[in-house]
Amino acid sequence: MKKETFVTKAQLEEIVKEYPTPFHLYDEKGIRENMKALRDAFSWNKGYKEYFAVKATPNPFLIDILREYGCGCDCSSYTELMLSEAMGITGENIMFSSNDTPPEEFIYADQLGAIINLDDFTHIDFLERTIGHIPETISCRYNPGGLFKISNDIMDNPGDSKYGMTTEQLFEAFKILKEKGAKEFGIHAFLASNTVTNEYYPMLAKVLFELAVKLQKETGVHIKFINLSGGIGIPYTPDQEPNDIRAIGDGVRRVYEEVLVPAGMGDVALYTELGRYMMGPYGCLVTKAIHQKHTHKEYIGVDACAVNLMRPAMYGAYHHVTVMGKEKAACDHKYDVVGSLCENNDKFAIDRMLPKIDTGDLLVIHDTGAHGFSMGYNYNGKLKSAELLLKEDGSVQLIRRAETPADYFATFDCFDIGKKLLTK
Numbered sequence: 325m326k327k328e329t330f331v332t333k334a335q336l337e338e339i340v341k342e343y344p345t346p347f348h349l350y351d352e353k354g355i356r357e358n359m360k361a362l363r364d365a366f367s368w369n370k371g372y373k374e375y376f377a378v379k380a381t382p383n384p385f386l387i388d389i390l391r392e393y394g395c396g397c398d399c400s401s402y403t404e405l406m407l408s409e410a411m412g413i414t415g416e417n418i419m420f421s422s423n424d425t426p427p428e429e430f431i432y433a434d435q436l437g438a439i440i441n442l443d444d445f446t447h448i449d450f451l452e453r454t455i456g457h458i459p460e461t462i463s464c465r466y467n468p469g470g471l472f473k474i475s476n477d478i479m480d481n482p483g484d485s486k487y488g489m490t491t492e493q494l495f496e497a498f499k500i501l502k503e504k505g506a507k508e509f510g511i512h513a514f515l516a517s518n519t520v521t522n523e524y525y526p527m528l529a530k531v532l533f534e535l536a537v538k539l540q541k542e543t544g545v546h547i548k549f550i551n552l553s554g555g556i557g558i559p560y561t562p563d564q565e566p567n568d569i570r571a572i573g574d575g576v577r578r579v580y581e582e583v584l585v586p587a588g589m590g591d592v593a594l595y596t597e598l599g600r601y602m603m604g605p606y607g608c609l610v611t612k613a614i615h616q617k618h619t620h621k622e623y624i625g626v627d628a629c630a631v632n633l634m635r636p637a638m639y640g641a642y643h644h645v646t647v648m649g650k651e652k653a654a655c656d657h658k659y660d661v662v663g664s665l666c667e668n669n670d671k672f673a674i675d676r677m678l679p680k681i682d683t684g685d686l687l688v689i690h691d692t693g694a695h696g697f698s699m700g701y702n703y704n705g706k707l708k709s710a711e712l713l714l715k716e717d718g719s720v721q722l723i724r725r726a727e728t729p730a731d732y733f734a735t736f737d738c739f740d741i742g743k744k745l746l747t748k
């Protein structure tokens with residue numbers, strides 16, 4: 325699929341007059357259309373609900389758009405819970421899917437009335453000791469081990485993943501939780517990440533639905549929901565076909581009707597915790613070419629760096645690059661597009677064929693709307709960028725200002741040196 329930007333060069337030239345590069349820009353129209361398509365694809369399931377994975381894009385202005393369509397928050401840390409509470413998203417609108425959970429996070433999640441999704445068998449005891457009771461609604465995270473395959477393709481390696489309980493542990497957990505007073509149960513599993521195939525969710529659903537039938541029979545618990553979690557991916561590269569959410573919803577429905585309905589479990593609600601799929605394509609990193617370097621390779625130095633987008637450095641991930649205004653030009657130059665960190669993995673693109681880039685050109689780095697800004701860090705004392713929202717009417721709203729040195733030095737405020745740094 326040809327990768328196009330959701331913003332034009334003319335629009336960007338206006339935006340950079342007010343907001344200097346680099347910044348992350350989000351596309352309200354794209355977010356809304358995608359959200360509606362997801363909702364429609366699962367509208368056959370009465371209790372369906374998406375809990376947006378806050379870690380992907382923890383920005384209240386963006387989450388607020390999703391909330392209009394009934395989304396809740398999937399949280400996994402104290403500050404993510406705080407963000408949800410501040411937005412007025414509480415109670416069963418929060419799914420708390422954490423792991424290696426500190427006690428204060430369980431306490432806070434319980435105070436908010438969040439649905440707690442236990443990552444481990446030992447957390448039953450830990451939770452009970454920590455909050456003094458077992459909640460009436462409780463969920464457990466499942467990990468079947470082994471490899472997760474579709475036909476002969478290995479999708480991911482749950483056997484090597486730290487998350488979830490084994491099959492045996494899950495059965496035991498449900499029995500114990502029931503004895504301790506839990507009334508409504510949920511099952512959660514996240515077995516493959518960034519899948520670009522319409523088969524993943526239906527395959528996962530089959531595993532979980534069959535498990536749910538057995539669990540309900542053997543333990544006598546009432547299973548209220550099955551949480552298919554995240555993992556629906558996006559096409560980062562131009563040769564990948566995007567997922568068809570309609571086909572995914574239909575695929576899950578077929579399995580639901582085949583497995584759950586005949587078992588008398590046609591009342592089970594389906595939940596998702598999508599992050600990447602909700603936001604990934606609807607955000608981009610806008611940066612400017614500020615240097616050209618000709619040594620053993622041809623380098624384009626931009627004003628963004630891995631601090632703004634870590635995925636290429638961390639995973640060798642591909643992010644498509646568009647040189648604005650040169651969309652139709654021949655890609656006849658081979659470049660490494662690099663940032664300024666003192667780290668040689670600070671490269672947005674390696675040996676990438678692109679049009680000839682001139683200093684001052686604006687570059688759009690695609691698909692940074694999820695796990696982009698949020699993975700940012702402050703290495704080399706680099707500051708995090710602003711986040712902007714391109715609204716449906718074409719206007720632009722600042723939805724997070726850029727960090728200043730005072731933000732970076734704020735944690736020295738209790739020292740003399742801090743006073744010096746912060747008053748500068």
Ligand SMILES: *Cc1c(COP(=O)(O)O)cnc(C)c1O
Nearest residue numbers: 377421553554555597598599600
């Ligand atoms: C990260 C995460 C998600 C979201 O994953 P995506 O790949 O962004 O869809 C959902 N649930 C849990 C528990 C996660 O850790």
